[in-house]
Amino acid sequence: MKTLIKNGRVVTAQDDYFGDILVEGQFITLIGKSLTVAADKVIDAKDKLVIPGGIDAHTHMDMPFGGTTAADDFRTGTLAAAHGGTTTIIDFAIQAKGQSILEALEIWHKKAADKTAIDYGFHMIVTDLTDKHIPEMKALIAHEGITSFKLFMAYPGVLLADDATIFRAMSLAGDHGGLICMHAENGVVINEIVSRALAQGKTAPKYHALTRPTAAEAEGVNRSIALAEMAGSPVYIVHLSCFDALKKVQEARDLGLPVFAETCPQYLFLDDTYYEQEGFEGAKYVMTPPLREAWNQDKLWTGLRMNDLQVISTDHCPFCFKEQKALGLNDFSKIPNGGPGVENRLSLVYNGGVLTGKISLNRFVELTSTSAAKIFGLFPRKGTIAVGSDAGIVIFDPGKKFTISAGSHHMNVDYNCYEGMVVTGATETVLCRGKVVIDNGLYVGKPGDGQFLKRSTVCLP
Numbered sequence: 502m503k504t505l506i507k508n509g510r511v512v513t514a515q516d517d518y519f520g521d522i523l524v525e526g527q528f529i530t531l532i533g534k535s536l537t538v539a540a541d542k543v544i545d546a547k548d549k550l551v552i553p554g555g556i557d558a559h560t561h562m563d564m565p566f567g568g569t570t571a572a573d574d575f576r577t578g579t580l581a582a583a584h585g586g587t588t589t590i591i592d593f594a595i596q597a598k599g600q601s602i603l604e605a606l607e608i609w610h611k612k613a614a615d616k617t618a619i620d621y622g623f624h625m626i627v628t629d630l631t632d633k634h635i636p637e638m639k640a641l642i643a644h645e646g647i648t649s650f651k652l653f654m655a656y657p658g659v660l661l662a663d664d665a666t667i668f669r670a671m672s673l674a675g676d677h678g679g680l681i682c683m684h685a686e687n688g689v690v691i692n693e694i695v696s697r698a699l700a701q702g703k704t705a706p707k708y709h710a711l712t713r714p715t716a717a718e719a720e721g722v723n724r725s726i727a728l729a730e731m732a733g734s735p736v737y738i739v740h741l742s743c744f745d746a747l748k749k750v751q752e753a754r755d756l757g758l759p760v761f762a763e764t765c766p767q768y769l770f771l772d773d774t775y776y777e778q779e780g781f782e783g784a785k786y787v788m789t790p791p792l793r794e795a796w797n798q799d800k801l802w803t804g805l806r807m808n809d810l811q812v813i814s815t816d817h818c819p820f821c822f823k824e825q826k827a828l829g830l831n832d833f834s835k836i837p838n839g840g841p842g843v844e845n846r847l848s849l850v851y852n853g854g855v856l857t858g859k860i861s862l863n864r865f866v867e868l869t870s871t872s873a874a875k876i877f878g879l880f881p882r883k884g885t886i887a888v889g890s891d892a893g894i895v896i897f898d899p900g901k902k903f904t905i906s907a908g909s910h911h912m913n914v915d916y917n918c919y920e921g922m923v924v925t926g927a928t929e930t931v932l933c934r935g936k937v938v939i940d941n942g943l944y945v946g947k948p949g950d951g952q953f954l955k956r957s958t959v960c961l962p
């Protein structure tokens with residue numbers, strides 16, 4: 502199958518030119534001006550941007566959490582991702598406490614196999630790293646294509662790993678080309694603050710934010726960096742939400758330490774006033790870290806511009822408002838943590854980042870695709886438009902205006918955090934490894950179009 506994409510404005514993290522792209526099978530085989538090659542399908546991309554498929558490095562499909570399971574599974578979640586211009590996700594497999602890491606991986610392979618609309622990889626969440634788990638972690642890096650691991654300083658008794666475990670994981674990762682992704686929040690102290698709040702009868706959703714101060718995140722980031730420095734390993738901070746935490750990353754990077762970090766659209770476009778909404782509405786925004794005071798947003802944009810933050814991912818972890826968030830009607834600490842967003846990332850960042858002049862078009866591509874490919878061992882197969890790369894390509898209409906709404910989104914969740922927001926910039930057509938999966942806004946693929954991606958050891962930018 503040959504597909505020719507004509508007349509588009511091709512934008513990568515580096516380039517910006519008008520040209521045609523020939524896709525043969527799964528790969529990009531030719532790029533040039535006014536190509537006249539015969540093709541089975543011709544896509545006219547006049548007045549459109551042609552960009553590398555988005556990579557969302559942080560999603561939770563079919564994740565058991567907070568007494569329930571994330572509302573999107575690998576079928577619905579990746580279909581929604583495709584609609585939003587994402588052609589690769591890196592999701593999280595979870596090692597339960599005491600469980601074999603290889604057994605955990607097998608479970609997640611079964612959850613995703615033959616279901617996805619787009620390509621996917623896994624990070625492994627490590628909760629236990631005893632002597633018997635060490636060879637398993639090495640095997641993941643060497644043989645299974647899983648080269649990044651998430652460890653938690655939060656959620657004591659569930660996912661939290663103590664400092665010794667984190668240090669052990671970092672040391673191993675550092676020695677074998679792996680990368681530790683840190684959920685950096687002092688969960689032990691947070692639990693103490695939560696208990697005090699509940700004892701005072703403070704049960705409403707807004708107390709989720711009020712019991713997770715920015716200092717708890719900054720302390721976690723600081724400790725992550727110190728542990729990584731002692732272990733001689735790089736570290737990647739996930740879902741960084743505030744200036745207090747960002748300052749720690751900036752300080753470390755200024756010293757030349759291999760510290761990387763992502764933020765998410767919710768921290769760039771939403772703020773803690775959303776918890777003040779009437780009744781139980783604030784539960785929609787109960788995610789960890791919580792939404793912060795609005796002034797943090799400018800600081801995060803500066804971090805993105807200055808490359809102290811390298812990636813924008815979503816931390817997509819949806820729970821339905823009616824049936825799932827309601828678990829915490831009388832106690833905010835029982836509201837499942839997480840929110841939807843995998844479908845909206847590109848439009849939100851284009852509209853709120855590029856059109857406002859906060860970031861360039863090249864940086865938009867870098868933040869939503871290229872950097873994640875580089876950091877997580879997928880580049881240059883993913884994250885760029887080049888001869889030989891996978892044809893994960895998005896035809897993006899930079900002038901199309903639409904209103905984000907749960908009424909029209911494809912995520913399997915009954916609300917949208919950005920409900921009613923009017924954005925300019927929409928995904929029109931999407932190719933995943935050469936196959937058109939979204940055609941003019943319509944899903945034309947099938948479950949199983951996506952493949953599991955074995956990732957390389959990290960080669961940090």
Ligand code: URP
Nearest residue numbers: 684788789816818838839
């Ligand atoms: O609230 C969140 N972020 N839920 C997903 C789990 C995590 O910590 O990433």
Ligand code: ZN
Nearest residue numbers: 684739740789
């Ligand atoms: Zn986390």
Ligand code: ZN
Nearest residue numbers: 559561816818
């Ligand atoms: Zn997460």
